[in-house]
Amino acid sequence: xxxxxxxxxxxxxxxxxxxxxxxxxxxxxxxxxxxxxxxxxxxxxxxxxxxxxxxxxxxxxxxxxxxxxxxxxxxxxxxxxxxxxxxxxxxxxxxxxxxxxxxxxxxxxxxxxxxxxxxxxxxxxxxxxxxxxxxxxxxxxxxxxxxxxxxxxxxxxxxxxxxxxxxxxxxxxxxxxxxxxxxxxxxxxxxxx
Amino acid sequence: xxxxxxxxxxxxxxxxxxxxxxxxxxxxxxxxxxxxxxxxxxxxxxxxxxxxxxxxxxxxxxxxxxxxxxxxxxxxxxxxxxxxxxxxxxxxxxxxxxxxxxxxxxxxxxxxxxxxxxxxxxxxxxxxxxxxxxxxxxxxxxxxxxxxxxxxxxxxxxxxxxxxxxxxxxxxxxxxxxxxxxxxxxxxxxxxx
Amino acid sequence: xxxxxxxxxxxxxxxxxxxxxxxxxxxxxxxxxxxxxxxxxxxxxxxxxxxxxxxxxxxxxxxxxxxxxxxxxxxxxxxxxxxxxxxxxxxxxxxxxxxxxxxxxxxxxxxxxxxxxxxxxxxxxxxxxxxxxxxxxxxxxxxxxxxxxxxxxxxxxxxxxxxxxxxxxxxxxxxxxxxxxxxxxxxxxxxxx
Amino acid sequence: xxxxxxxxxxxxxxxxxxxxxxxxxxxxxxxxxxxxxxxxxxxxxxxxxxxxxxxxxxxxxxxxxxxxxxxxxxxxxxxxxxxxxxxxxxxxxxxxxxxxxxxxxxxxxxxxxxxxxxxxxxxxxxxxxxxxxxxxxxxxxxxxxxxxxxxxxxxxxxxxxxxxxxxxxxxxxxxxxxxxxxxxxxxxxxxxx
DNA sequence: GACTAACCGAGACGGTACGTCCTGTCTTGTC
DNA sequence: GACAAGACAGGACGTACCGTCTCGGTTAGTC
Numbered sequence: 001x002x003x004x005x006x007x008x009x010x011x012x013x014x015x016x017x018x019x020x021x022x023x024x025x026x027x028x029x030x031x032x033x034x035x036x037x038x039x040x041x042x043x044x045x046x047x048x049x050x051x052x053x054x055x056x057x058x059x060x061x062x063x064x065x066x067x068x069x070x071x072x073x074x075x076x077x078x079x080x081x082x083x084x085x086x087x088x089x090x091x092x093x094x095x096x097x098x099x100x101x102x103x104x105x106x107x108x109x110x111x112x113x114x115x116x117x118x119x120x121x122x123x124x125x126x127x128x129x130x131x132x133x134x135x136x137x138x139x140x141x142x143x144x145x146x147x148x149x150x151x152x153x154x155x156x157x158x159x160x161x162x163x164x165x166x167x168x169x170x171x172x173x174x175x176x177x178x179x180x181x182x183x184x185x186x187x188x189x190x191x192x193x
Numbered sequence: 194x195x196x197x198x199x200x201x202x203x204x205x206x207x208x209x210x211x212x213x214x215x216x217x218x219x220x221x222x223x224x225x226x227x228x229x230x231x232x233x234x235x236x237x238x239x240x241x242x243x244x245x246x247x248x249x250x251x252x253x254x255x256x257x258x259x260x261x262x263x264x265x266x267x268x269x270x271x272x273x274x275x276x277x278x279x280x281x282x283x284x285x286x287x288x289x290x291x292x293x294x295x296x297x298x299x300x301x302x303x304x305x306x307x308x309x310x311x312x313x314x315x316x317x318x319x320x321x322x323x324x325x326x327x328x329x330x331x332x333x334x335x336x337x338x339x340x341x342x343x344x345x346x347x348x349x350x351x352x353x354x355x356x357x358x359x360x361x362x363x364x365x366x367x368x369x370x371x372x373x374x375x376x377x378x379x380x381x382x383x384x385x386x
Numbered sequence: 387x388x389x390x391x392x393x394x395x396x397x398x399x400x401x402x403x404x405x406x407x408x409x410x411x412x413x414x415x416x417x418x419x420x421x422x423x424x425x426x427x428x429x430x431x432x433x434x435x436x437x438x439x440x441x442x443x444x445x446x447x448x449x450x451x452x453x454x455x456x457x458x459x460x461x462x463x464x465x466x467x468x469x470x471x472x473x474x475x476x477x478x479x480x481x482x483x484x485x486x487x488x489x490x491x492x493x494x495x496x497x498x499x500x501x502x503x504x505x506x507x508x509x510x511x512x513x514x515x516x517x518x519x520x521x522x523x524x525x526x527x528x529x530x531x532x533x534x535x536x537x538x539x540x541x542x543x544x545x546x547x548x549x550x551x552x553x554x555x556x557x558x559x560x561x562x563x564x565x566x567x568x569x570x571x572x573x574x575x576x577x578x579x
Numbered sequence: 580x581x582x583x584x585x586x587x588x589x590x591x592x593x594x595x596x597x598x599x600x601x602x603x604x605x606x607x608x609x610x611x612x613x614x615x616x617x618x619x620x621x622x623x624x625x626x627x628x629x630x631x632x633x634x635x636x637x638x639x640x641x642x643x644x645x646x647x648x649x650x651x652x653x654x655x656x657x658x659x660x661x662x663x664x665x666x667x668x669x670x671x672x673x674x675x676x677x678x679x680x681x682x683x684x685x686x687x688x689x690x691x692x693x694x695x696x697x698x699x700x701x702x703x704x705x706x707x708x709x710x711x712x713x714x715x716x717x718x719x720x721x722x723x724x725x726x727x728x729x730x731x732x733x734x735x736x737x738x739x740x741x742x743x744x745x746x747x748x749x750x751x752x753x754x755x756x757x758x759x760x761x762x763x764x765x766x767x768x769x770x771x772x
Numbered sequence: 773g774a775c776t777a778a779c780c781g782a783g784a785c786g787g788t789a790c791g792t793c794c795t796g797t798c799t800t801g802t803c
Numbered sequence: 804g805a806c807a808a809g810a811c812a813g814g815a816c817g818t819a820c821c822g823t824c825t826c827g828g829t830t831a832g833t834c
Contacts, residue, residue: 007805030307033794044807049796106306109362113303114223119364127365151379154366155356159379162355163348169302169362171312172320173347186344186352190383200784200826226815237786242817393800393810416693419789430812435791495748496692499685500609505750513751537765540752541742545765548741549734555688555748557698558706559733572730572738576769586778586831612820623781628822 008051015041016048020062024103029110034058056111056118063104064125075133081141082188085160089180092161096168096175109169131157147191159187201244208234209241213255217296222303227251249304249311256297257318268326274334275381278353282373285354289361289368302362324350340384352380394437401427402434406448410489415496420444442497442504449490450511461519467527468574471546475566478547482554482561495555517543533577545573587630594620595627599641603682608689613637635690635697642683643704654712660720661767664739668759671740675747675754688748710736726770738766 019041023032034055038045052058076084095101112119135153142149147156163183167173212234216225227248231238245251269277288294305312328346335342340349356376360366405427409418420441424431438444462470481487498505521539528535533542549569553559598620602611613634617624631637655663674680691698714732721728726735742762746752 009805012806028307034796035794038807042807044809045796046798046808047806050805110303110306112364113299113306113362114221116364123363123365127363155372155375155379158356158359159352159376159383162357162359163351164355165359165362166351166355169306169358170316170320171305171309172316179348182348183352186348186383189385190352190379192382200782202785205785227817228815231786235786237784237788238817239787239819240785243784393808395799395811398811414693420791421789424812428812430810430814431791432793432813433811436810492692496689498750499689499692499748500607502750509749509751513749541758541761541765544742544745545738545762545769548743548745549737550741551748552737552741552744555692555744556702556706557691557695558702565734568734569738572734572769575771576738576765578768586780588780588830591780613822614820617781621781623779623783624822625782625824626780629779 009047012041012043012047013051014065016043016058017062017065019043020058021066021104024059024062024107025100029103029107032107054111054115054118056115057121059104059107059111060118060121060125063108066101066104075137077137077140079144081137081146082184084137085184085187086181089160089164089184090177092164093175093177093180096164105168145193147188148193151191156187156191159190160184202240205234205236205240206244207258209236209251210255210258212236213251214259214297217252217255217300218293222296222300225300247304247308247311249308250314252297252300252304253311253314253318256301259294259297260319268330270330270333272337274330274339275377277330278380279374279377282353282357282377283370285357286368286370286373289357338386340381341386344384349380349384352383353377395433398427398429398433399437400451402429402444403448403451405429406444407452407490410445410448410493411486415489415493418493440497440501440504442501443507445490445493445497446504446507446511449494452487452490453512461523463523463526465530467523467532468570470523471570471573472567475546475550475570476563478550479561479563479566482550531579533574534579537577542573542577545576546570588626591620591622591626592630595622595637596641596644598622599637600645600683603638603641603686604679608682608686611686633690633694633697635694636700638683638686638690639697639700639704642687645680645683646705654716656716656719658723660716660725661763663716664763664766665760668739668743668763669756671743672754672756672759675743724772726767727772730770735766735770738769739763 016037019037020032023036023040032055034045034048037043037055037058038048048058052061076087078084096105108122112122131154134157138147138153138156141147160183164175164180167175167179173179209230212230213225216229216233225248227238227241230236230248230251231241241251245254269280271277289298301315305315324347327350331340331346331349334340353376357368357373360368360372366372402423405423406418409422409426418441420431420434423429423441423444424434434444438447462473464470482491494508498508517540520543524533524539524542527533546569550561550566553561553565559565595616598616599611602615602619611634613624613627616622616634616637617627627637631640655666657663675684687701691701710733713736717726717732717735720726739762743754743759746754746758752758
């Protein structure tokens, strides 16, 4: 029965995260400031600095909060990996397309490119858990002979996600379900036994 | 054949680009400032603002300049696409690993994530020309029956580059030749006729 | 009896005023900058802009501060107006001659010539109080029949101060006690009953 | 038959002076810049720097030019000094009141307070000639027994001009003919034999 | 009548200071 | 002791001018 943050105001904490999410959605990222977040949240600046190391840390928390509520990637298991990956990549396309979520991802990318510590945090808190789930699903598919057994889960996952991610980050071409399906189709061929 | 910048000082222009490249290599990107670049280049701030819209625009130019001198991606054609793509992806790994080039890519990514106009510029000036070359190589491979004909060059290219790019940007796993070879191997399977 | 500036740092305030006085004495006025004052005072620029509207406003405050400490013009009353005015004008000559005070007056003149609001402030905070004292002394002299009663105090005072001031501002001729005495002598003749 | 400025463009010279006068009248003095003058005169900056040492020097020239056309102070001689000085001081009040001339005087004062060399120039080119004329008039009045003979012309002149000048520069009270007449009346009493 | 030097407009250049904005720390008084 | 509020030292921003420096294009006076 530990009280981790004895007297931390939950009211302030969530106000800050909500304000951050809202601001990131409303305006270009370079315009977002700690002062702006504090003002929007009706909070003193010090309250932010007391609990987070930097603006990036707040952004990570803001995204983590949102994703935990949305229960990120339940990773379906219909028995057919292609079908499941189609579902997953389509959801990813939805996120990269949504005006609600995409700006948060963008903010996260910007911050983690600038701060190695933050990047590690993002990988540990967001990417690894996701990969762990995927790993489970891939092993089950391997057992069923749907994909080869000599390919690492991480690489296999990147084969699906990499092309989508590249397209999003560079804004080279449109992201839609058709594209997601094509990528799944090709990746499945690559992994075919 | 008009003089595009009637009286622009070439001396200043190149001093600014070199200073930018040097600074990006020497210190974390968030510490780089226009004032710092101006001071390092021995140039007035106004001279930067006169010819570039933002720090990001200078960074794009700095990278473009370096790449044009290095003559980016000669795209080999040995007759075997797998061999050629292995060469290309290994070179890409080299760049993402080099302390000389990687920081520039990182800076470019940060800036283009923050400024849509800049992103478009990066795509047009850096990505598209590269893709055009790749397209030619892929078509020739298609004619020789090395890969399927019903896959778009852009998607095919992303299949190779996407996984590498994802790994670099998120810093999830190490980037080396072995990994590049694996990706090529898998992508070639995906594209096999 | 409220606290007018709730949390203003007295340390910064006086450091700024002292730095301003020092700088004005040390170098020609056009070389004095807000940045220079801030640096000398060990203060952020914003702290100056927070409490003063312009460099001129700081200068006015700097002079006012100095004069209030020096207790400007005690205005003697020996019973003989000529004697007293001689004392006053000699003191004025001292100020216009002193390397410590003259530069401040000069700075003040420059600023108030450029900014009507500042000029009003100078008149209200510096000139009027001085004139009020003089007015009292003149009335007492009038009761004693030393000067005419039909001359306004303001005009009478200008008769003494004007010639000195004109000579100082235009740098036409030397300022010394002999000159001050001559002016007093003539002005007293002008005001004789 | 010397050509003082062999190839100087009279067109540019007068355009610069006119532009300076116009700008000084149209806007607060601190807003006036060399670049602004050059642009208004349709002239290159270098043309200004070629012929004048500073903005102040241009201002002096601009005023001198205007005053020479207006034929500054013809100094009347009706035989009665009081009458003549009344005329002169009323004209001075007119100048200190005129929206056409006052701003130039103000500009001149600002500049000469900041630059000793300029101040000397103003005294030599503008004040001394004026004083010379006054000296002649005073001597003639002395001969006629209208004023004392033991008072220096310079001091006598300051007795008239000082109070007016002080009032103008400090903006303490209104300047009008009545005031000018009062000053003349008092100064004449001071100088009476 | 062609030559040639200085002057001209234009404006880029290396700088300096401006006044604003934000950072991360600190201080004050409230709950 | 956490909190809202906000002053503080510091530092970068993007802008405005400074005074110097080319750049071509007149424009006089000379040969």
